[in-house]
Amino acid sequence: MNQNSVPQATSSLAVWLDYLSGIHSSSIDLGLERVQVVAGRAGLFKPAPLVITVAGTNGKGSTCALIESILLEAGYDVGVYSSPHLIRYTERVRINGEELSAERYCYAFDLIEKQRQDVSLSFFEFGTLAALVLLKEAGLDVVILEVGLGGRLDATNVVDHDISVVTSLAIDHIDWLGDDLEKIGYEKSGIFRPGRPAICGQYLPPASVAGYADEIGAKLYQAGIQYDHDVTDDVWCWKNGAFELDQLPIPGLPLPNAATALMALQCSGLEITDVQVVEGLKKAALPGRMQVIHHSPLVMLDVAHNPHSAAYLAEQISRNYPDRNIHIVIGMLHDKDIAETVSAFIPVAGDWYPASLEGPRAASAVEIRQYIPESSACQTYSSPTEAFKAAMTHVSQDDVILVVGSFFTVGEVLDYWQKREES
Template identity: 85%
Template sequence: MNQNIVPQATSSLPVWLDYLSNIHSSAIDLGLERVQIVAGRADLCKPAPLVITVAGTNGKGSTCALIESILLEAGYTVGVYSSPHLIRYTERVRVNGKELTEEDHCRAFDFIEKHRQDVSLSYFEFGTLAALALLKQARLDVVVLEVGLGGRLDATNVVDHDISVITSLAIDHTDWLGDDIEQIGYEKAGIFRAGRPAICGQYQPPSSVAGYADEIGATLYQAGIQYDHSVSDGVWSWKNGAFELDQLPLPGLPLPNAATALMTLQCSGLEITDVQVVQGLKKAALPGRMQEINDSPLIILDVAHNPHSASYLAGQISRKYPERHIHIVIGMLHDKDIAGTVSALMPIAGHWYPASLQGPRAASAAEIKRHLPELSASETYSSPAEAFEAAMTHVFGDDVILVVGSFFTIGEVLDCWQKREES
């Protein structure tokens, strides 16, 4: 498509997404100046009466989903913006738990195009502003925004949000954020707001997080200090000072993220009963996070793509499925810590199926294989779908297929599985 030809509100979603991919000089361009101009013109800086922004290395999507589930159970109208998507672009915006139509997104793109005028926007910036337009139009009680990259300079940070959340902190996105954990903490803490709640779910985070909160006068709630959680006999409890919730059901999403979600909701001042918390925890789910799509063989999808998330995943798998042979389908981006991620998964791995991804950031299967034990990864595969099909021919008995490494890997395998089921 000629990038000079501007789509219309009635143009198709693929046409719009192609346009968004070509109108800016780079896919990732951190900075707020251009986004702030367009957000101001379009009046998008306060899309709902209560806005919660969630940053972090891992656990952002799960925390957003847990907050969303409990709020919906409590009867509030809720919108969520998250990225990236697994299969459909429309996954990025949920209103009351449901995706909007492609036509809705196209109209929102047209709205932003009219307001941006001569301002150049990256794909992510354009999509974020369109999502804010959709959420504001829905007239919701609460909007939950997932930060894309970093925090301080991420497009979501133009919003006047009421509660800031950091889920976890680890070395990731080194090409843009560097490999200094203090600097990464500072970038994530850049979403904090003066005089407003700032929640950090990382135990013992870098000092830059508390330092920034003190510097601007944000009210910090730190995991392990202001709030905490514990597990016993298949249930868990959550505590904030003298206030405690116990006998809570274990959610299908990571427990530290559930604890952080509860702290966030307590800071919101919204009326939520204990029963609504319990029901929301039970119902919370998110595609690509310990997602089981088949029982025999057991197939698990998880977007773990760095050592921190892979280590957590390995612990969960070994706890839930001890002594079962694990076939790991893996595809990653070359700017991730492939060696560290593979090392974290090694204790549970039986056989590996390394797959090549597509695109400028993609790692080849051969690049991944260099980090694998020679006898446990005899082949390489041109795509996650091909690797998955190979794994399906090798499983038997109580074996498990675990698909990991990237949103792109999970999305392709999930799409492959759905098409297999439909046929």
């Protein structure tokens, strides 16, 4: 559409998203000044009485989902903002576990468009402010915000949040955050607030995390020091000083993130029973995170797209499926560390199915192929769907298909699978 033509509240979501993609000079523009102006005009600095903001290289979405699940089990009204989405833009906001209609997003976009006036906003900034509108108007007890990129300069950081969480710290988004862990730690911990709980789920993080917490007087809760967890067979124990929760069920999401979620809830002061924690852990799930969509053969989807997340996933696959042949469908963006991400999967991989993605940041299947061992069975494919279809024709009932590498890869395969099941 003509980018000078402003959509209306009654315009379609597709029209709005097209408009938002063209009103700013770049898709990513870190900084808070412009967002603060519009958030102030719209009254969005405090969308709920309790706000938890979650940053980190990996595990943000899982940690948000774990906190959300336990709070819902405890009877609280909870909203979550997360990004990116897998299939539908409307996945980005959940109110009490449910997506909102496209019409509600269009209403929120229209409100922000009127409030921004002459302020230029990136696609993510505009979407974040619209999400805050939807969350605030829902009248919630708790809002959980997932940081998009970094932390200190991310649009979510304009919110006056009560609890800050940094899940993990690793090299990613080098073009924006650099390849220095101390600098990355500083950027992520930029969401910490003076006098308020600041939780770090990374064991032995860079010194910049504790340094920034000390500098501003945040109350730091560090994994391995203030809180920890132990696993015994099929149950685990969470510890915070002398306080312990034991015989907990192992959730379907990464356990370190569950431990960090429990620390955030401990800091919240909300009334939550042990039974509600147990039930919330059992029910916690998130599309595209260790998501099993078929059992024979087993098909698992995971958005692991950097060496840190790939290594964790490969470890889980090795532990849970030690004697199974693993087929890996992988599509990645070329600004990710393709070589090291592929390398992390090599110990568990049998056959490979590298796929090309679309768009300016997409890596080709040929680009991915060069990092896969020559001895591996491997052809290249034009899309994740084509790669997945090929994998399905080559597996036995006892094999595992692992779809990884990007939200785009997982989203496309999940969309294909859901439509296949519906038909």
